[in-house]
Amino acid sequence: MISLKSDREIELLRKAGHIVYLTHQYLKPYVKEGITTKELDRLAEEFIRSQGATPSFKGYEGFPATLCTSVNQQVVHGIPGNYRLKNGDIISIDIGACYKGYHGDSAWTYAVGEIDEEKKYLMEHTEKALFQGLAQIKPGNRIGDIGHAIETYAKEHHLGVVEELVGHGVGTNVHEEPDVPNYGRPGTGPLLREGMVIAVEPMLNLGSKEICMLDDDWTVETMDGSPSAHFEHTVAVTKDGYQIMTGE
Ligand code: MG
Numbered sequence: 001m002i003s004l005k006s007d008r009e010i011e012l013l014r015k016a017g018h019i020v021y022l023t024h025q026y027l028k029p030y031v032k033e034g035i036t037t038k039e040l041d042r043l044a045e046e047f048i049r050s051q052g053a054t055p056s057f058k059g060y061e062g063f064p065a066t067l068c069t070s071v072n073q074q075v076v077h078g079i080p081g082n083y084r085l086k087n088g089d090i091i092s093i094d095i096g097a098c099y100k101g102y103h104g105d106s107a108w109t110y111a112v113g114e115i116d117e118e119k120k121y122l123m124e125h126t127e128k129a130l131f132q133g134l135a136q137i138k139p140g141n142r143i144g145d146i147g148h149a150i151e152t153y154a155k156e157h158h159l160g161v162v163e164e165l166v167g168h169g170v171g172t173n174v175h176e177e178p179d180v181p182n183y184g185r186p187g188t189g190p191l192l193r194e195g196m197v198i199a200v201e202p203m204l205n206l207g208s209k210e211i212c213m214l215d216d217d218w219t220v221e222t223m224d225g226s227p228s229a230h231f232e233h234t235v236a237v238t239k240d241g242y243q244i245m246t247g248e
């Protein structure tokens with residue numbers, strides 16, 4: 001069932017989303033050569049708790065950490081550990097926070113020091129693909145319109161669209177209905193209605209769209225080893241468009 005949120009619920013989702021945004025801003029200056037992903041995770045957990053919230057992902061289906069930290073060819077769900085960031089890496093940091101029972105979910109890909117042109121291209125166009133998808137959000141459009149816009153933009157820029165992992169509804173659960181794929185046909189899928197809250201999250205690869213799972217049963221990587229980027233916002237459908245929950 002797709003739930004429509006009341007104004008009061010939207011306010012709480014906005015607060016949770018804002019904490020996620022603040023956590024990204026807090027972490028950004030630490031994303032530098034030499035820091036381990038485990039250290040980033042500790043900083044994020046402390047910060048989220050200091051805001052009166054709890055990490056959404058820690059313990060979710062057994063996930064062991066606050067952040068998902070996915071470096072270079074890792075697509076999503078990387079587990080923070082002893083890996084030390086190097087100049088030229090890109091790292092996707094996915095953050096979820098729960099405030100008074102409501103969640104926010106946002107991922108962003110960051111450059112570590114100086115990155116090459118290919119990685120810059122991947123990051124720039126994955127972020128733009130997110131906003132192409134968001135631009136489709138208004139009552140009367142459908143979920144397929146979002147995915148179609150992302151897929152079309154990605155293909156125009158010769159990027160691989162990961163299909164196995166999708167966006168989702170957000171509310172009192174971090175993952176709710178509906179699924180929000182990064183591909184689709186216009187005019188298909190569930191109708192967008194005012195009060196729906198969804199996370200839109202393109203995962204685009206510099207190479208092919210094929211992915212594989214590591215032995216830790218969490219980390220997803222590109223099959224061909226090419227770098228991958230991930231940009232995600234949680235948004236609410238409004239009367240005539242959308243409002244970003246995981247922003248300023
Ligand atoms: Mg996320």
Ligand code: MG
Nearest residue numbers: 105199201232
């Ligand atoms: Mg998500």
